[in-house]
Amino acid sequence: MSIEQDMENGGNRLLLEELREPLIGHSNDESSSEEEVATCKKNKESHWMLYLSTFVAVCGSFECGACMGYSSPTQSAIRKELNLSLAEYSVFGSILTFGAMIGGITSGLIADFIGRKGAMRISAIISIAGWLPIYFAKGAWSLDIGRLSLGYGVGIFSYVVPVFIAEIAPKDFRGGLTAVNMLMVSCGISIYFIIGTVLTWRTLALVGLLPCLILFLGLFFIPESPRWLAKMGHQKDFVAALQQLRGKDVDISQEAADIVDYVETLQKLPKAKMVDLIQRRYLSSVIIAVGLMLFQQFGGITGVSFYVSEVFVSAGFPSNVGTISFSCLQVLITAFCAILMDKAGRRFLLLVSASGLLIGCILVGTSFYLKVQEMATSVAPLLAVIGMMVYIGSFSAGMGVTPWVIMSEIFPINVKGPAGSLSTLVNWIGAWAVSYTFNFLMSWSSYGTFSLFAAINAIAIIFVAKLVPETKGRTLEQIQAAINNA
Known part of the structure; x- marks a missing residue:
């Protein structure tokens, strides 16, 4: 009997009734407030598995940062030892994004088919297989094969x-814990920038x-x-996993019942494909997720990050000092905002972030304009x-972390695979486009480049203000209901 047939025959319905039984006895309990306080205490004492699971998962995020940060400090050493031309090394650096595009296309399907853990396990194996050809490389081909494999894992x-x-994650922890993903990406990049100055490229x-x-x-x-276990019809495993994450003494009946009820509703819908995302019920979520990914990349971050040293040099400021300050500030602010994610809210952080990006682009653009016009030459580097x-x-x-948090929240679980693949693919296409064109744009006009980024970030403010909902403090099921009813 298939999973779908098992669900149609009432598997989830029986579980739903069993999970709701404990709730009936508490409905008229006069001491419910005391029980809620006790439950909160138990929850705080029982989150060790949640934190352990998050730590294990974000090792993958750190790996992403390590892959992205590897090419910058190793460029001169690899080119010298393997006698590579600038064009050959440029292929090595940029091919990561092509691998990531392929990985983005298939990521949702893999995660839906073999589970979230299975997808992470596959990605870890592929990444290991990518580092080894780089370590043993004798020429460009081995480097490129390894880098492409790393990109797929990323x-x-x-x-x-x-x-x-x-x-x-529970709804009150979800934003902060999901934001740790981007924090670890930033840590991976920054740590590789630093240790890359003292270690050989093979080490x-x-x-x-x-x-x-x-x-x-x-x-x-x-x-x-x-949620994936519930979707696949593994009822016993679903309850056991949820209980393990919340703690053995925590009452999970309400949360489990809500998940089962929601998944049961989704099972009545046909299996989603990429083309189904244009349906009206999913279109708002797709616009929000894809829009945020586009604004995140076309606001200029990949180009600025890949060539930050050159930006400081062009502005007349010491590149080493600027790059180290840039990396440290990125980690510190990301860590601080991960804490604020579930307090300040996603929408607020996005608005503040996009506004700050607009101001930053105006300041840098003004600096380049003053330098080109040979005006206020002593002020221009400081302004940059x-x-x-x-x-x-x-x-x-905000803009670095929050689009990924919102992407993980706003899609129903039955379309999360294709929708997530689309969002990830769009993000990596944007990353490639910006990183590839950045030097050409800077050659065309340095202040014009940052004026263009400023205009895009200004549009991003309007986009967030008009279309992006606040997801703080809501369950995934409540978020999707609110978007569909908007």
């Missing part, structure tokens, strides 16, 4: 990690194996996503540094 990680965390490739190994082994000790710090601080405050 594409899967960038989708499945925030989705897994969003599906295991640095071996270091990239560590987060993959930790994640691969850690997956044996954490539960699968309860201030603008870059405002830019990266603002990006880290």
